[in-house]
Structure formats: C-alpha cells, structure tokens
Amino acid sequence: MKPRMIVSEMDSYVPGKSQDEIASEFNLNKEDIIKLGSNENPFGPSPKAIEAIEKECKNINRYPESVLNELQQELANYSGVKQSQVIVGGDGADEIIDVLAKTFIDEGDEFIVPLPSYMYYEYLLQQYGARPVYAKWNLDENKLDIDSIVDAINSKTKMIFLCTPNNPSGTLIDKEDIKRIASQNPDILIIVDEAYFEYAEITNKDLINEFNNIFIIRTMSKVMGLAGMRVGYGLACEEIIEYMHRIKPVFSLTRLSYVAALNTLRDEDYIKSSIKKGIESRQYLYNELSKIDSLNVFPSKSNFMLIGIKDTGFTASELALELMKHGVIVRDCTSFKGLDEFWIRISICTLEEDEKFINIMKEVLS
The missing domain is CATH 3.90.1150.10 (Aspartate Aminotransferase, domain 1)
Structure with a gap:
C-alpha cells in the first residue's frame, strides 16, 4: 500500500x-x-493538578468534557482576553497548529517560516499540501530579518509563523515588527507562537484586538508543567476562533488533562x-x-x-x-x-x- x-x-x-x-x-x-x-x-507540576488528577481517575470510563467553557474562561482570565477569543486543544500547541491548517490552508498555499525556528510548523502544514517558504533569522545580530519576511511574501502566501521567543535562538521579535507585517498584509494570517512568553515576561496578546489576522499560539507544557498532559490554546479574534471550532476534534482533551489544566491555572x-x-x-x-x-x-x-x-x-x-x-x-x-x-x-x-x-x-x- x-x-x-x-x-x-x-x-x-x-x-x-x-x-x-x-x-x-x-x-x-x-x-x-x-x-x-x-x-x-x-x-x-502543580500539587493542585496532581490532586485533581488523582480525584478524577475514577471517572476515566466516561467521555471528557466536549464544551470547555470553564477552562476557556480560566485561560481568558489568565491571558486578559475574552472567553470567545480562546480555543483549547489537546496534544499541546501542535493540535492548535493542525486545526489552523485544516481551517485555513488549501493545497498549493504557501507559508513563511524564518530559519532557524520550530520545525513542527512545516511538518504539520505540508501534510495539507502547503509549501514552506523560508525567511531568516540574523544569527550574527540575534534578531529576525524582517526584510527577508517581506521579500518572501507573494500571492500564494497564506500564513507567516513568528516564534517569539524564537526556538531555538531564544530571540524576541519586536512588537512593532509584528504590527508592520500584519498591517501590510491583512489577508495573511500571522501566527505568533508564544509558547515561552512567561519566561520573557512579554506578550503580544493585545494585538488580537487590533488585528483580525493575528493568531497567538500558547501551551501549558512549559511554565505550567503539563508537558505530559498535552494542553495547548490559542488567542485570536472571535471570527477565527469560531471557524476553528467547526474543525477541532470534540474530545481532544482527556478528563485528566482537563482537570490538570484547570487547577494549574488556579494555582497562581x-x-x-x-x-x-x-x-x-x-x-x-x-x-x-x-x-x-x-x-x-x-x-x-x-x-x-x-x-x-x-x-x-x-x-x-x-x-x-x-x-x-x-x-x-x-x-x-x-x-x-x-x-x-x-x-x-x-x-x-x-x-x-x-x-x-x-x-x-x-x-x-x-
């Protein structure tokens, strides 16, 4: 076969x-x-997460929550956004990227990734017939080469991935550079990966109220200590979130990952x-x-x-x-x-x- x-x-x-x-x-x-x-x-992990998992183990014969309102609200509170601007996924942030691809990528589309960066973007989107186009990080100056992004854009460009702090360089992208790219390309989805934003103590989440083409990826695998529970989430305007909910698997979060996430967020x-x-x-x-x-x-x-x-x-x-x-x-x-x-x-x-x-x-x- x-x-x-x-x-x-x-x-x-x-x-x-x-x-x-x-x-x-x-x-x-x-x-x-x-x-x-x-x-x-x-x-x-959080002791409160461990306690919640132990209590929930007796219920694993039942399907998990399909409507994640309570967790969405906790993530909204944590992020300083509205609940309707949050989507939650299993398999860490990887499911969020996969749902983005299923929702917005057509075969033959292109997406831009500055190199070096997190390679899983490319791994997931290529499965849907999209082609990667490479921009670059200037490692000598340890910063994103914005001109290489601008030069890579064409009529087939559907997404641009901006990881900040970048993996593996640890570099931050200036917010003004993100705004410049988003404002000049309103029909291109700008994916801002903030998997590590807590360590930088800087976020771009306010941009989702300013731009309808910015999507922020986050995960609970890093600061939150839940890498083994596989919980990710995204922040964007309500329209993008609504489209993605049409595609997202219904039961992607297990009962244990759900209570672990909920109780970690409540453990300030x-x-x-x-x-x-x-x-x-x-x-x-x-x-x-x-x-x-x-x-x-x-x-x-x-x-x-x-x-x-x-x-x-x-x-x-x-x-x-x-x-x-x-x-x-x-x-x-x-x-x-x-x-x-x-x-x-x-x-x-x-x-x-x-x-x-x-x-x-x-x-x-x-």
Whole structure:
C-alpha cells in the first residue's frame, strides 16, 4: 500500500531523546540523568493538578468534557482576553497548529517560516499540501530579518509563523515588527507562537484586538508543567476562533488533562514560582557557560539557550554523544534547518542539576 505522495516525500520530525532511551543505551540510572534537551519545566507540576488528577481517575470510563467553557474562561482570565477569543486543544500547541491548517490552508498555499525556528510548523502544514517558504533569522545580530519576511511574501502566501521567543535562538521579535507585517498584509494570517512568553515576561496578546489576522499560539507544557498532559490554546479574534471550532476534534482533551489544566491555572503561586525559578536557572546557565571561551552562548528570553560550539573541536552530534555518556541530554540542533552541525540547545534544570551539568561540560570540553 503506497502512502500519499507528500507522506512519502516527508522526513519524520526528530524530537529530543528521552531519559529512558539514554538510560537503556548507556546503561545509566534514569534518576541520575540530567535532561536539558526538551525545554520542559524541571520543577514538577502543580500539587493542585496532581490532586485533581488523582480525584478524577475514577471517572476515566466516561467521555471528557466536549464544551470547555470553564477552562476557556480560566485561560481568558489568565491571558486578559475574552472567553470567545480562546480555543483549547489537546496534544499541546501542535493540535492548535493542525486545526489552523485544516481551517485555513488549501493545497498549493504557501507559508513563511524564518530559519532557524520550530520545525513542527512545516511538518504539520505540508501534510495539507502547503509549501514552506523560508525567511531568516540574523544569527550574527540575534534578531529576525524582517526584510527577508517581506521579500518572501507573494500571492500564494497564506500564513507567516513568528516564534517569539524564537526556538531555538531564544530571540524576541519586536512588537512593532509584528504590527508592520500584519498591517501590510491583512489577508495573511500571522501566527505568533508564544509558547515561552512567561519566561520573557512579554506578550503580544493585545494585538488580537487590533488585528483580525493575528493568531497567538500558547501551551501549558512549559511554565505550567503539563508537558505530559498535552494542553495547548490559542488567542485570536472571535471570527477565527469560531471557524476553528467547526474543525477541532470534540474530545481532544482527556478528563485528566482537563482537570490538570484547570487547577494549574488556579494555582497562581505555583505559576509565579515556576517563572521565577526558571529565569534564575536560565541566568545561572548563561553566566557560567559564557565563562567557557570555546562556547558561543546566545542570551535568551526563554527557558532554553542556543550555543555555538564550533571552537570546541566537536560537532553537535559528537558533543551530544559525549554528554549522554555522562548522563546529560542536550539537543543536537543539526536537524534545525538554518543551522549547521555546530549548534546545541540546552534548557533549564534545577540549580543542583545546572551545577552538575556545568562541571560535566567543562570535563568533556577539557
């Protein structure tokens, strides 16, 4: 049986390695492995979420909520928007991107992605017959090349993806640049990915009241500590949200993910603590790694940072392998289009794990 042509031509998406994989491959204890490869919240989930999940377990024989009014309202309160401007999805933000594609993409459409950036946009939209067109980030100046976006726009352009803070560079996009692109291209949907906005303490959510062609993607997998629950959400004008609700799967949120999300949002102390500890970890890692002369460490507004390693004598795959042997998982960024084989990405951990990682990095590089 042959698949659709686009499926036969696609490469599989390459996620970060798990602790179980590394423990098995290198005969290590899973509990001792330091995971810096997947941009997760290392401080654990909200205790209120855990309690809610335990109580809800007895109801998993029943279908989950199909009308998510209560969760939508909590997300609206958290985001400072109206409930009618919120859509919630399962599978993290990935389902939100998928529903966007199903709602607005026709075969033959084009979408713009500045490189390097999160590659899952391309992976999802190509399934619907859309073609990626690449703009670029200026890594020398660590900022988006706006002119490359403008130059890439043509009559087939349906969407532009702007990740801020950008993954993997950690760079913020200036709000005025987003407004410029949106105002000059009212028929193009501008997707602003704010998966990590809490760590930047900056948001563009007010733009959805100013522009009908801006859609903001968010997730509860980062600061909210729910990566294993797969909850994402989007913010946009009411018209876009209504169209997407026609397409979105009815039962995409499980009963457990629903109560976990609801109770995490109601745990304000947990959210504030997660942000504070995450920023502290990021700053510690940046300060310590910047002392190593052979590393080119990018300042970041997210919970991860991009590191150039060309002067270390290692390629990314070689360094990642050596670190895995020592029980440390980092992200080899060779699979990111727009980067060569001399970049890795690391994410925050507890300060204790950060210190261990720094010592291991120094040992490996020496």
